[in-house]
Amino acid sequence: MTKHYLLTPGPVPVPPEIALKEALPVFHHRTGEFAAVYRDIAKGLKYIFQTENEVYALASSGTGAMEATVANLLSPGDRIIVASCGIFGCRWIEIAQEYGMEVVSVSVEWGKAVKPAEIEKALRENPDVKAVYTTFVETSTGVANDIKTIGEIVSKTNAVLVVDAISGLVGQEFRADEWKVDATVSASQKGFMLAPGLAFIMLSGKAWKLVENSKLPKFYFDVRKYKKFYALSETPFTPPITLIVALQESIRLIREKGLENIWNECGLLAKAARSGMKALGLELFGEVPCEVVTSALVPVEIGVEIVETLREKYGVSIAGGQGDLKGKIIRFAHMGYIGKADLLVGFTCLEMVLIELGMKIEKGKAAAAVEKVLLKAM
Numbered sequence: 401m402t403k404h405y406l407l408t409p410g411p412v413p414v415p416p417e418i419a420l421k422e423a424l425p426v427f428h429h430r431t432g433e434f435a436a437v438y439r440d441i442a443k444g445l446k447y448i449f450q451t452e453n454e455v456y457a458l459a460s461s462g463t464g465a466m467e468a469t470v471a472n473l474l475s476p477g478d479r480i481i482v483a484s485c486g487i488f489g490c491r492w493i494e495i496a497q498e499y500g501m502e503v504v505s506v507s508v509e510w511g512k513a514v515k516p517a518e519i520e521k522a523l524r525e526n527p528d529v530k531a532v533y534t535t536f537v538e539t540s541t542g543v544a545n546d547i548k549t550i551g552e553i554v555s556k557t558n559a560v561l562v563v564d565a566i567s568g569l570v571g572q573e574f575r576a577d578e579w580k581v582d583a584t585v586s587a588s589q590k591g592f593m594l595a596p597g598l599a600f601i602m603l604s605g606k607a608w609k610l611v612e613n614s615k616l617p618k619f620y621f622d623v624r625k626y627k628k629f630y631a632l633s634e635t636p637f638t639p640p641i642t643l644i645v646a647l648q649e650s651i652r653l654i655r656e657k658g659l660e661n662i663w664n665e666c667g668l669l670a671k672a673a674r675s676g677m678k679a680l681g682l683e684l685f686g687e688v689p690c691e692v693v694t695s696a697l698v699p700v701e702i703g704v705e706i707v708e709t710l711r712e713k714y715g716v717s718i719a720g721g722q723g724d725l726k727g728k729i730i731r732f733a734h735m736g737y738i739g740k741a742d743l744l745v746g747f748t749c750l751e752m753v754l755i756e757l758g759m760k761i762e763k764g765k766a767a768a769a770v771e772k773v774l775l776k777a778m
């Protein structure tokens with residue numbers, strides 16, 4: 401049996417405190433016991449999203465919440481702007497087009513960050529658009545977008561700003577209200593350190609005005625139902641009770657450490673990971689590297705093999721590239737329950753694999769580079 405190190409940008413490892421909660425027997429959800437848990441997580445989610453708005457938990461992966469923002473905010477014939485810079489930005493386009501929306505695409509090459517000035521220009525040229533959809537951390541490239549600046553721009557118009565913060569939330573500074581974000585979605589399997597299966601959706605007052613006029617079909621993900629039941633500390637349908645109970649523990653752990661300390665720690669791990677990649681002779685990928693995952697270019701002949709060998713020989717899972725980036729990059733996560741020691745293990749094993757696959761690297765360089773950054777911060 402090989403010990404397994406999960407260093408992928410979602411899912412991330414589940415801490416034992418949370419895993420134990422996930423193992424508890426289920427209880428009924430139309431009870432005071434559930435309502436008490438729900439009230440507690442409702443408060444905690446506001447802290448994590450840095451918002452005064454209500455945040456609803458949905459039984460789905462993150463994409464379900466993404467789809468909910470389209471189905472609940474828009475109406476047939478609406479036009480939206482999508483500012484995308486990778487696979488998950490493109491997912492906004494796919495969902496919106498499936499619902500028949502007209503998409504004004506403000507896309508940039510994968511690896512670049514979206515350009516706030518381009519969004520501003522698109523808004524000027526298309527004053528009728530209902531919403532701007534974008535991504536906070538584009539997990540497929542490891543790039544972070546400047547949501548604060550985009551929020552300033554969009555807030556001056558009638559459009560709402562919808563942000564996919566599925567992988568960035570918790571790990572990297574994100575302030576929904578201060579940054580004037582109208583709708584944010586996230587999911588359980590990243591910064592929250594939970595098993596997959598729970599998604600979150602936050603809506604501002606400006607977004608609720610669109611909800612009230614939205615004419616797209618929806619049933620399960622109709623946010624009006626979630627709002628109505630939220631007032632009762634319940635969910636409209638049977639919730640994933642186990643995950644909600646585990647979420648209470650996740651929020652407790654996040655609060656105990658403090659969001660700002662978590663942001664700082666992810667920032668430090670990101671610095672160490674970038675230094676580790678450079679020490680391995682790999683070029684960093686991504687114009688504005690985020691703090692929850694580090695991407696680097698790898699020789700294409702061995703791109704897929706690196707990830708497979710690392711997992712099979714050493715039990716270390718990192719991610720490769722997706723879509724057009726398949727085989728071209730590797731992605732090493734450092735969010736959630738991934739710490740300094742995991743980074744040292746991961747980079748040491750990565751170095752061994754690269755040497756085995758024929759790259760000329762002086763032994764011990766990656767760990768030394770990671771150590772140097774970590775020690776400097778002690």
Ligand code: PMP
Pocket residue numbers: 409410461462463464488535537538539540564565566567587
């Ligand atoms: N957006 C981003 C930024 C993501 O990282 C992911 C998951 N990798 C998704 C959307 C899709 O989420 P899910 O797989 O939970 O549906």
